[in-house]
Amino acid sequence: MQYYPPTLLNAIKQLSRLPGIGEKTAERLALHLLRAPERYAASLAESIIALKGQTRLCTLCHGLSDSEHCRICANPSRNASLICVVEQPADMVAIEKSGGFNGRYHILQGVLSPMDGIGPGDLRIQELLERINQGAVAEVVIATSTSVEGDSTAAFLAEKLSRLPVKVSRIASGIPIGGDLKYVDQVTIKRAMEARHDL
């Protein structure tokens, strides 16, 4: 590796800091960039700079945006009285792809995790309470993940929201659609059994 010129070594070093990119892959990517057209390398570098410089958080939902309000918050056809609370922007995208939700979102930017030193003050919980206090919100669907941290965060939020005039619900957990029971983990089956409903 030390036989490459410093420019190449530096590009390999920077690329290998990306998640899931080891030194070998970084070497392959850097050698590819060297052979690729000048225009492509420039547009890749520019897109990374623009990504950091121009992407901001929506002032309403704290999701990713390039203007004050994100596309969903700015869309008048979305149901403003229904708010779905998620951990990260990628969770919001997953729900959007499902097509099963027409309300707006609130992105916590994380999950309660005392082990990592993340408390309520590190999440956008105060901003959620303020949104609800401004009225016009009828229901909050808590869609944090079904991990221990996600469930704790959901319980914490439910307790906070119980003092406000708003309906609070939790996204259902159970057997995945198309899931074969024998391959589903025991905790999921136990929870799904407890959450059984009449037909």
Added chain:
Amino acid sequence: MQYYPPTLLNAIKQLSRLPGIGEKTAERLALHLLRAPERYAASLAESIIALKGQTRLCTLCHGLSDSEHCRICANPSRNASLICVVEQPADMVAIEKSGGFNGRYHILQGVLSPMDGIGPGDLRIQELLERINQGAVAEVVIATSTSVEGDSTAAFLAEKLSRLPVKVSRIASGIPIGGDLKYVDQVTIKRAMEARHDL
């Protein structure tokens, strides 16, 4: 995906053009860059620009360099009378890592491949002949790969070099060290058997 802001979508698009990086991985990398420190994203972008702008070919061996002569060609302790011919800069690095060679290199920048329209004029063969004509070269080791194209290129070079006052050799092929015979492919075994030598 279309729920992300355009800056993020563009970064995902540019990253997914890298080899082996699909749309899902590009999304993960872009979201990582968004969370990463500003300084890291900037240094990654700068390293890509510097890679294209400042990396050049060594005027002697045509390997990657950031100045007129690469480190190996500029190193007076390397044996200048011994030249190893390889296809790509990465091949040179592989040989350097082995520590088994103390001469200099000549990087062809490819391999003869009529199917892809790559003929002798597209490789740095003329430059190799000129280097030898300038004298001071005693032996040329051809270390192109052992594929059909690599072998054809080696044969072509051997024919060209046979007219010059220089010894021409080919890197040995055979059973890899530590290789278990039952896992080695038949062509390699056949070739290794033909190339057997006295003990």
